[in-house]
Amino acid sequence: xxxxxxxxxxxxxxxxxxxxxxxxxxxxxxxxxxxxxxxxxxxxxxxxxxxxxxxxxxxxxxxxxxxxxxxxxxxxxxxxxxxxxxxxxxxxxxxxxxxxxxxxxxxxxxxxxxxxxxxxxxxxxxxxxxxxxxxxxxxxxxxxxxxxxxxxxxxxxxxxxxxxxxxxxxxxxxxxxxxxxxxxxxxxxxxxxxxxxxxxxxxxxxxxxxxxxxxxxxxxxxxxxxxxxxxxxxxxxxxxxxxxxxxxxxxxxxxxxxxxxxxxxxxxxxxxxxxxxxxxxxxxxxxxxxxxxxxxxxxxxxxxxxxxxxxxxxxxxxxxxxxxxxxxxxxxxxxxxxxxxxxxxxxxxxxxxxxxxxxxxxxxxxxxxxxxxxxxxxxxxxxxxxxxxxxxxxxxxxxxxxxxxxxxxxxxxxx
Amino acid sequence: xxxxxxxxxxxxxxxxxxxxxxxxxxxxxxxxxxxxxxxxxxxxxxxxxxxxxxxxxxxxxxxxxxxxxxxxxxxxxxxxxxxxxxxxxxxxxxxxxxxxxxxxxxxxxxxxxxxxxxxxxxxxxxxxxxxxxxxxxxxxxxxxxxxxxxxxxxxxxxxxxxxxxxxxxxxxxxxxxxxxxxxxxxxxxxxxxxxxxxxxxxxxxxxxxxxxxxxxxxxxxxxxxxxxxxxxxxxxxxxxxxxxxxxxxxxxxxxxxxxxxxxxxxxxxxxxxxxxxxxxxxxxxxxxxxxxxxxxxxxxxxxxxxxxxxxxxxxxx
Numbered sequence: 001x002x003x004x005x006x007x008x009x010x011x012x013x014x015x016x017x018x019x020x021x022x023x024x025x026x027x028x029x030x031x032x033x034x035x036x037x038x039x040x041x042x043x044x045x046x047x048x049x050x051x052x053x054x055x056x057x058x059x060x061x062x063x064x065x066x067x068x069x070x071x072x073x074x075x076x077x078x079x080x081x082x083x084x085x086x087x088x089x090x091x092x093x094x095x096x097x098x099x100x101x102x103x104x105x106x107x108x109x110x111x112x113x114x115x116x117x118x119x120x121x122x123x124x125x126x127x128x129x130x131x132x133x134x135x136x137x138x139x140x141x142x143x144x145x146x147x148x149x150x151x152x153x154x155x156x157x158x159x160x161x162x163x164x165x166x167x168x169x170x171x172x173x174x175x176x177x178x179x180x181x182x183x184x185x186x187x188x189x190x191x192x193x194x195x196x197x198x199x200x201x202x203x204x205x206x207x208x209x210x211x212x213x214x215x216x217x218x219x220x221x222x223x224x225x226x227x228x229x230x231x232x233x234x235x236x237x238x239x240x241x242x243x244x245x246x247x248x249x250x251x252x253x254x255x256x257x258x259x260x261x262x263x264x265x266x267x268x269x270x271x272x273x274x275x276x277x278x279x280x281x282x283x284x285x286x287x288x289x290x291x292x293x294x295x296x297x298x299x300x301x302x303x304x305x306x307x308x309x310x311x312x313x314x315x316x317x318x319x320x321x322x323x324x325x326x327x328x329x330x331x332x333x334x335x336x337x338x339x340x341x342x343x344x345x346x347x348x349x350x351x352x353x354x355x356x357x358x359x360x361x362x363x364x365x366x367x368x369x370x371x372x373x374x375x376x377x378x379x380x381x382x383x384x385x386x387x388x389x390x391x392x393x394x395x396x397x398x399x400x401x402x403x404x405x406x407x408x409x410x411x412x413x414x415x
Numbered sequence: 416x417x418x419x420x421x422x423x424x425x426x427x428x429x430x431x432x433x434x435x436x437x438x439x440x441x442x443x444x445x446x447x448x449x450x451x452x453x454x455x456x457x458x459x460x461x462x463x464x465x466x467x468x469x470x471x472x473x474x475x476x477x478x479x480x481x482x483x484x485x486x487x488x489x490x491x492x493x494x495x496x497x498x499x500x501x502x503x504x505x506x507x508x509x510x511x512x513x514x515x516x517x518x519x520x521x522x523x524x525x526x527x528x529x530x531x532x533x534x535x536x537x538x539x540x541x542x543x544x545x546x547x548x549x550x551x552x553x554x555x556x557x558x559x560x561x562x563x564x565x566x567x568x569x570x571x572x573x574x575x576x577x578x579x580x581x582x583x584x585x586x587x588x589x590x591x592x593x594x595x596x597x598x599x600x601x602x603x604x605x606x607x608x609x610x611x612x613x614x615x616x617x618x619x620x621x622x623x624x625x626x627x628x629x630x631x632x633x634x635x636x637x638x639x640x641x642x643x644x645x646x647x648x649x650x651x652x653x654x655x656x657x658x659x660x661x662x663x664x665x666x667x668x669x670x671x672x673x674x675x676x677x678x679x680x681x682x683x684x685x686x687x688x689x690x691x692x693x694x695x696x697x698x699x700x701x702x703x704x705x706x707x708x709x710x711x712x713x714x715x716x717x718x719x720x721x722x723x724x725x726x727x728x729x730x731x732x
Contacts, residue, residue, distance in 0.1 A: 175616025179428065181528045181550025181588055184613060253529025296507055298527035300548070 002384070004029040004348065009391060010036070010328065020346050020387035027382065029348060034390070035328055037069035037345030037383055038313060039335035041157070041235055042211055042284030044132075044305065045071070045090075045100065046366070049078025052291035054365050059289075060094030062364035066309035068285065069098060069345035069385030070336075072157075075105045076132025082108050082116040084124035091125045097386035101127035101339055103157060106145045112136040112163075115145060122152045127340050130157035133211065133260075135193060137163035139200075146206035155207045155338060160193030160218065161261065170300050171262045172245045180252055182299070185262050187215045194221045201230050209338060210234035213281060214264045216271035223280045233338065236272045237286035238312035238331075239370050241319030244269040247370075255295045256370045260304035273319055276330050282338075283330040285312035289366030306370035310362045313349065315371055317378035324351065345385040353379040423535040423542040424714055426551035427593040435593060439561050441713035442706065448485060449708060459488035462519040462719055467493040467509070468545070469525040474680060474704070475545050475555070479522045482711035488719075491516070510534050519719055523547075541718045549583045555679055556589035558710040560597065562703050563634055566675045571598035576628035577619075578660060579638030579687055580609040586679045587638055591617050602628040605638075605660060608649045625660055629670045636677045637662050637687045653686050663689035667697065675699055 002022075006015040007029035018034060040063070046054030054062075063071060073090060075081035081090050082105035090102035104121035106129045108114045118129060129149055136142040136158075149156050166189045171177050173184025194210060198221060201208050213219060213236045222234040244266045247257055257263065275281040288305025295302050313331065320326045336342055354377050359369040427435070448456055464483040466476050476492065483490045495509060504512075506525065513521060520541040523531050531544035546552040560570060567573055575594055581587045581603045591601050595618035602620045603610055604627060614621055622628050629635055645653050657663075662676065676688075676697040684690045693700060 174613055178613045178616045181426075181548065181585065183528075183549065253532045293505075296505070298506055298525065298533060299529045300527040 002027060004032075004034065006030045007032055007034045007348065009034045010324070011391065018390045020384040020390065022386070027348070031352065032348050032350050032381055033324070035324075035347050035349055036332040036336070036389060037347040037385055038067045038285075038331040039070040039072070039339065039343070040068050040285040040287055040309060040312070041072045041209070041282065041335045041338060042237065042286040043071040043073050043309075044288040045073045045077060046289040047077060050291070052293070052365070053289040056092060056094045058363065058365040060096055060098040062287070062307070062309045062362060063094070063098045064096045064383045064385070065363045065380065066285065066311070067313050067347035067349065067380035067383045068309050069347070069383060070101060070339065070343045071098065071287075072101045072103055072127055072339070074132045075103055075130055076110060076134070080105055080110050080132070082110065084117060084120040087121045087124040087126045096383075099343065099385065103128045103130035105129070106131045106149070106156060107136065107141065110134050112138060112141060115141075115148060118149055118154065119152050122154050126154065128155045128157050128209070128338070133159040135159065135161040135163040135166055139196065142197075143200050143204060146200055146204040146208065150204060150206040155209055157209045157211055158197055159211045159261075160190055160197055160213070162189045162192040162196075165189035165192065166261075169262070170258065171248055172264045174245060174265060176245045176248055180248060187217065187264060187268070190215050190261060191217045191221070194218050198225045198230065198232065201225070201232055205231065207231040211284065212237060212261055212286065213275075214240055214261050214268060214272065216268045219271045219275040219280060223275070223278075226280065233282065234280065235282040235284045236275070237308065238283050238315040238319075239286070239306060239308060240269065241273050241276065242315045242374065242376075243370060253299045255297060255299055255302035256306060256368050256372060258295075258299055258302045258304050259306055259370065276316075276320065277323065277326050279329060281330070282334040283312070283316055285309045287364075289364055290368045291366065295368050306368055307359070307362065307364050307366050308369070310364065311357045311369055311371045311376065313380055314355070314357070314376035314378045317351070318376045322351070322377065343385075344388050345383070346387045346389060347380060347384070348382040350379045350381055351377075353377075355379050420720070421718065423531070424553055424718060425531050425535055425542065425544045427553045427556055427589045427596070428551065430593070430596065432596050435557070435560070435597060438557055438710065438713050438717065439564060441717060442557070442561050442709040445712035445716070446706070446709040448712070449705070455485050455487060457487045458716060459483065459486040459719055462488045463491060463517065464488045464715060465491045465493060465513055465516070465518040465521045466545075467495070467513065467521055467523045469495050469506070469523075469530075470546065472524055472545070474707070475524065478704070478707045479543075479545065479554075479711050482708050483715055485708070486712055486715055488519075488715065491518070506530060506533065507537065510538060514538055520715060543714055543718065546585050548585070549588070550585055551589045551592075552585040553589045553593070554707070554711055554714060555586045556593045557714070558703055558707040559590055559636065559677060559679070560593055561706045561710055562677065562699050563675060565702065565706075566699065567633055570594065573599045573633040574631055575599050575601050575634040575636060576632040577601060577603045577636045577638065578625055578628065578662070579605050579640060581605055581614060581638065582609045582611055584638050587636075588617070590636065591619055602632070604628045606650060606656070625662070625666060626669060629666060629674070632670060632674055634675045634677060635662060635670060639679060639681065640683055640687050642683070657686050661685075661687055661689065662692050664691055667692055673697075677703060679703070
């Protein structure tokens with residue numbers, strides 16, 4: 001069993017020795033902290049169908065390197081995950097014990113037109129439903145999907161966007177786009193998307209998670225919906241706490257910054273940080289591996305997306321200014337509460353280290369990390385996805401519909 | 416330019432005033448070559464200039480081609496239809512092919528903003544942006560500024576009105592950057608779908624009626640309306656555009672009598688500009704074409720780094 005010598009267990013004050021896994025290593029963990037391992041609720045696995053992006057081995061290695069033990073995987077792969085058979089096939093445990101929790105499609109073929117076999121996919125192990133970030137254009141279909149999914153107790157992951165405005169532009173519509181001569185995507189696309197979904201949640205009471213929230217008004221709308229008691233949770237990406245549109249000035253036409261939705265304004269970024277701090281937002285790594293041939297192109301023609309697993313923790317820890325409780329709530333306890341079973345797993349981190357993100361040495365097969373070259377605080381040293389949690393306390397399971405307000409998620413075990 | 420050894424010209428945003436002045440001054444010298452009987456100097460003999468156009472163009476491509484030939488460079492035209500690139504070779508692969516031909520300069524036009532920057536970042540040769548999406552078209556703005564300077568002397572404090580689809584015009588954007596650097600005041604006007612609020616980030620004043628900008632303008636620059644935008648949700652019709660934003664004689668009467676009327680071409684007569692205005696005494700549209708060759712000669716000369724202009728038999732320069 002790997003032994004961590006003199007590790008500081010998160011939530012405890014005195015270092016101690018902890019056994020976390022199944023091999024014989026002994027790790028000198030003085031000065032390091034043991035946290036619950038991270039969960040990525042927004043993982044594009046890159047396989048099947050895209051061998052140049054990722055496979056199970058490279059994805060698992062990337063996750064372990066970044067401290068992620070559990071990944072909620074997007075159905076937007078080839079073939080898309082819209083049948084119970086596909087769900088069963090996508091439910092995997094990778095090398096090192098990284099667990100893939102498949103989200104099944106909301107609509108057949110992710111086309112936004114007909115409902116996929118939601119009940120059968122749930123029975124086959126779908127951890128949630130998602131159309132892979134594609135907005136469902138037809139509001140009747142969306143409403144039906146929410147009503148139908150509610151009957152099977154499945155949470156629906158939706159990227160809020162007006163389907164038409166969503167197609168406009170390649171970076172945030174603002175003065176930066178005007179200066180760089182790039183077509184803009186308006187913040188209104190997201191604001192309308194959130195308003196529409198919240199209105200339908202209010203009437204259907206379906207459980208919804210909003211993904212890739214990126215605007216200040218979006219955060220405010222989520223906060224208001226949660227204050228109203230609606231069963232809505234939401235997340236933004238860790239990189240969105242570090243990067244905003246001003247990055248385009250520093251690296252004009254750099255396709256690693258081609259993201260969808262685009263990086264918004266500095267004020268939006270500040271609102272996202274505040275949203276994570278007050279528990280309105282959870283975080284995702286939003287891991288989206290892309291092959292070189294998808295990025296070695298004109299900005300507009302390149303495929304949106306950035307890898308994230310290997311920089312997400314440090315990005316969050318840096319942007320949250322070392323507030324480890326907020327990181328744990330946003331990446332560990334909060335996301336765990338949204339999965340059907342509560343995973344275990346631990347990660348060993350060095351909170352004192354700083355490093356410069358270097359995608360060239362990442363374990364992912366892809367090299368498209370938008371944070372490449374950024375100096376960040378905090379570094380993952382090891383990840384033990386299958387370790388039982390060695391806390392004196394236990395992770396408290398929360399009612400899914402209540403806000404993840406407990407910043408630590410850790411309480412003393414009764415008795 | 417010679418001192419700093421600029422490798423590429425990708426846009427006028429961020430280009431300093433002294434550099435623009437040097438280009439325009441050099442262009443004036445180049446114009447003299449075009450007036451000689453033998454319109455050719457040996458300056459760029461043995462150098463290769465490639466024109467790489469991913470969008471249809473006759474004027475800009477032939478203008479660069481002639482400019483290079485008047486400096487004795489070898490020229491090679493690559494016209495790649497956009498349809499073939501969407502499924503076939505990428506820009507980078509086309510560029511690698513060209514790289515194998517050892518060019519000294521590549522003049523590129525492409526539908527995507529930043530295409531010229533992509534080439535400039537990845538290849539050692541000089542890149543001249545001849546239009547990248549809606550971003551910039553610097554040689555057009557330079558020839559426009561040369562034309563204005565011919566008529567007005569200094570550009571300092573001059574009022575330039577740009578009318579039309581400013582939002583999607585690389586010509587307008589390069590002019591806005593260049594003119595503001597030269598001390599001119601730029602006002603823009605056009606329908607709301609073509610002059611959105613985010614243009615306020617540029618050094619311009621945004622107005623929504625033509626009469627707001629033409630009244631005291633020294634220069635009125637009319638932009639070409641792309642036919643494919645008509646009848647869509649961007650613009651209702653050609654006649655409505657002409658009625659509110661077109662430059663006809665009535666509207667011209669409200670401008671200064673000596674106002675300079677410009678258009679980057681090709682013209683949609685009767686839409687953005689009336690025929691009698693385009694052909695009238697205020698119009699400098701054909702001067703723009705002549706100056707285009709001179710400006711492009713100047714750019715090739717300065718970027719490819721030769722100080723000797725040479726002379727032909729007919730002149731002792």
